[in-house]
Amino acid sequence: MATQTTTLLVIGGGPGGYVAAIRAGQLGIPTVLVEGDKLGGTCLNIGCIPSKALIHAAEEFDKVRHYANSSPLGIHVQSPGIDLAQTVRWKDGIVGKLTGGVGALLKKNGVQVVKGWASIADGKTVDVKATDGSTQRIQCEHLLLATGSVPVQLPSMPFGGNVISSTEALTPATLPKRLVVVGAGYIGLELGIAYRKLGAEVAVVEATERVLPTYDEELTKPVLAALKRMGVVLHLGCSVQGLTDTGNAVRVRSATADEFALPADRVLVAVGRKPRTEGFNLESLQLDTAGRALKVDDQCRTSMRNVWAIGDLTGEPMLAHRAMAQGEMVAEVIAGHKRRFAPAAMPAVCFTDPEVVVVGQSPAEAEHAGLDCISAMFPFAANGRAMSIESTDGFVRVVARRDNHLILGWQAVGRAVSELSTAFSHSIEMSARLEDVAGTIHAHPTLGEAVQEAALRALGHALHI
Template sequence: MKTKTTTLLVIGGGPGGYVAAIRAGQLGVPTVLVEGDRLGGTCLNIGCIPSKALIHVADEFARACHFSNGNALGIHVEKPAIDLAQAQAWKDGVVGKLTGGVGALLRKNGVQVVKGWARIVDGKTVEVAVQEGEPLRIQCEHLLLATGSVPVSLPHLPIGGNVVSSTEALALTHKPKHLVVVGAGYIGLELGIAWRKLGAEVAVVEAAATVLPTYDEELTKPVLASLRKLGITLHLNTKAEGLTDSGGLRVRSSNADEFVLPADKVLVAVGRVPRTAGFGLESLQLDMAGRAVKVDEQCRTSMRNVWAIGDLAGEPMLAHRAMAQGEMVAEIVAGKKRRFAPLAIPAVCFTDPELVVAGLSPAEAEARGIEVTVASFPFGANGRALSMEGGEGFVRVVARRETQQVLGWQAVGKGVSELSAAFCYAIEMGARLEDVGSIIHAHPTLGEAVQETALRALGHALHI
C-alpha cells in the first residue's frame, strides 16, 4: 500500500470540506482532500443547487401557464408545454459548471484531491480505497471530518421503486400523476411546490399540526395559504403507514381514521441525520452529542487535532454554516486565532412565498428572558413587492427593548431570501433600530421594508 503524508487531511468534498481545503491551500498548508463521489457533496450535486434550479424551472413554467389564461398584466401566450428531459439536462449543466469550478479552485490552491472512499485507522491515519489504482494510506497531522448527512429513512417506507428520496425527486424526467410528499419541512415543501407547478397532483402528509413546524405560525401562514391556492392537498396530524398492494399510500390521521392516497411516487422528506457510518468513525471513540460529533467553539472534537464541521457536527444543517466552519478550521491549523461564535446563521426556505430567519425570534428571546420590541411591516405597503405581484408577507424585527439593539429578523414573501445578508449585517454589527431606520434604502426595493420595519418599531413608520 502506498503511503502519503500531509499536514491537513479532509474527508468529504462538500461545502465545508472543499472550502476548508481551499482556504488551507491559500495559507500554504499542505492539504489532501478525499472524496468518494463528486466534489461539491450533497449541496452542489443533489441538494441546494439542483433543487433551486428545478424550482426556477417550475416557477417559469407556472408563469407561462399563468399567462396562457386571463391575467391582470394583459399578457397572452399559447398554452405552454415542458420537456422535462431538457429541463433536467439544463439543471445538470448548472451543477456541472459549479462542481467543475470547485475542482479548478482546489487545483489552483495546490490541494491534492484523492478520489476514493476513506476509512479511518486512527486519528493520524486514513486508508483510502481509490477509484483507480491501488489502495492508499494517508498520514496527517490534522484530520478534518466533513462527511455531511444522509436522509432519514422510514422502516415502513424504504427508498426504492415508487418511494423516492429528494435525490430521485430532483431527477425525474417524467411528471408523476400523483405525488405524495411525506414531511412538510422545507425539503418536502420546496419539492412538492415545484412538482405541483410542473403539473403533478400533490398531497403532503405531516405528523405535526402545521407545515414547517420549526417556524412560528405567523411566518408560515402565508406559505399555508399559498399551498392551498396552488391546489396542494394537506393532511396534517397524519402519519404515513406504508404502501398498499395497488401502489397507494396508506395513512392514519390523529383521530385514528385510516385512508389511502393515490400515489405513483412517494417522496420521503422527514429530515436528515449526520453521516457517521461507513468510514470508521467509531474507531476514534469521539464524544458525541446525540447522533452528531460533539465539537467546541473551534470545531475541535474530543481527540487532539481531529476536527468535525458541517452536518456531522449537528444542527443547523446548512451549507453556509459548514463553509464558515471549514474556513475557520483551516485558519486555526495555519496558526491563526479563530472561534466559531456567530450571532446569526440565516436559514431560508425556498417555498412559495420564500421564508427567511436570522437571529432570535420573539419566542426565543422570551425563552432567554430578554425583554424585546417586536414590529413588522407588510409587503402589501411596499411598492416593489406590489409591482412584482408579490404583496403577500412581511418583514419582522426583534430588538432588545432597553437598548434597541437588533437581535433577530424574520420575513416571508416573494424574493425575501435576498434580504438575509442585510439581516445578518445588522445583527453581527450590533446595529440598533435607529441605525437601520436612518440608512437610506434604494427605492423601489424590497429592502425598504427592512427600513420601515425598524421605523415602525421606533413608532414612526412612514408608509403604514
C-alpha cells in the same frame, strides 16, 4: 500499499470540506482532500443548487401557464408545455459548471484531490480505496471530518422503487401524475411546490398540526395560504403507515386513528437528514457524540487531539453556509490564527413560494430567553416594489431589545426575501440598533424598504403604514 503524508487530510468534498481545503491551501498548509463521489457534496450535486434550479424552472413554467389564461398584465400565451428532460439537462449543466469550478479552485490552491472512499485506521491514518480497486494510505497531522449528512428513511417505507428521497426527486425522468410528500418541512415543501407547478397532483402528509413546524406560525401562514391556492392537498396531524399491498397508494392514519389510502405514482420521503457517520470506520476513533452528531467545541475540535469535524456531521443547523464558515475557521486555526466559531447570526432560508427567512431570535425566543423586547412588522402589501411584481403577501419583522434597541432578530416571508438575508445578518453581526437601520437610506422602489419600515415602526413612526 502506497503511503503518503500530509499536514491536513480532509474527508469529504462538500461545502465545508472544499472550503477548508482551499483556505488551507491559501495559507500554505499541505492538504489532501478525499472524495468518493463528486466534488461539491450534497449541496452542489443533489441539494441546494439543483433544487433551486428545479424550483426556478417550475416557477417559470407556472408563470407561462398563468399567462395562458387571463393576466392583468395583458400577456397571453398559447399551449405552454415543458420538456422535462431538457429541464434536467439544464439543471445538470449548472451543477457541472459549479463542481468543475470547485475542482479548479482546489488545484489553483495546491490541494491534492484523491478520488476514493476513505476508511479511518486511526486519528492520523486513513486508507483510501479508489474506484479501480487500488488502496493507498494517507498519514496526516490533522484530520478534518466533513462527511455531511444523508436523508432519513422511514422503517415502514424504505427508499426504493417509487419511494424516493430528495436525491431522486431532483432528477425526474418523468413527472408523476400523483406525488405524495411525506414531511412538511422545508425540503418536502420546496420540492412539493416545484412538482405542483410542473403539473403534478401533490398531497403532503405531516405528523404535526402545521406546515414548516420549526418556524413560528405567523411566518408560515402566507405559505399555508399559497399551498391551498396552488391546490396542494394537506393532511396535517397524520402519520404514514407504509404502502398498500398493491404499492400504488400510501396508507395514512389520522389523528383520530382512522386510516385511509392516498393514491400515489411516486412518494417523496422528506422527514429530515442525519449526520453521515457510517461507512468510513468513524466508530474506531470513539469520539464524543451529541446524539447522532459528533460533539465539537467552538473551534470544531472533537474529543481527539487534532481531529476536527464540521458541517452536518456536527448536527443542526445543517446549512451549507455554516459548514463553509466552520471549514474556513478550522484551516485558519491549524495555521495558527486565533479564531473560534461563535456567529451572532445564522441565516436560514426556506425556498418555498413565498420564501421564508429567519435570522437571529424570534419574538417568542427572545421572551423565552428572559429579554424584554419590542417587535414590529411591515407588510409587503404596503410596499410599492411588491405591488409591481404582483407579490404583496408576506412581511418583514424585526425583534430588538426595549432598553437600548439592539437588534436581536429578523424574520421575513414573501417573494425573493432570501435576498434580504444578508442585510439581516449584517445588522446583527455589527450590533446595529433600530435607529441605525431606520436612519439608513434604502433605495426606492425595493423590497428592502420594508426592512427600514419595520425598524421605523418598532420606533413608533413608520412612514407608509
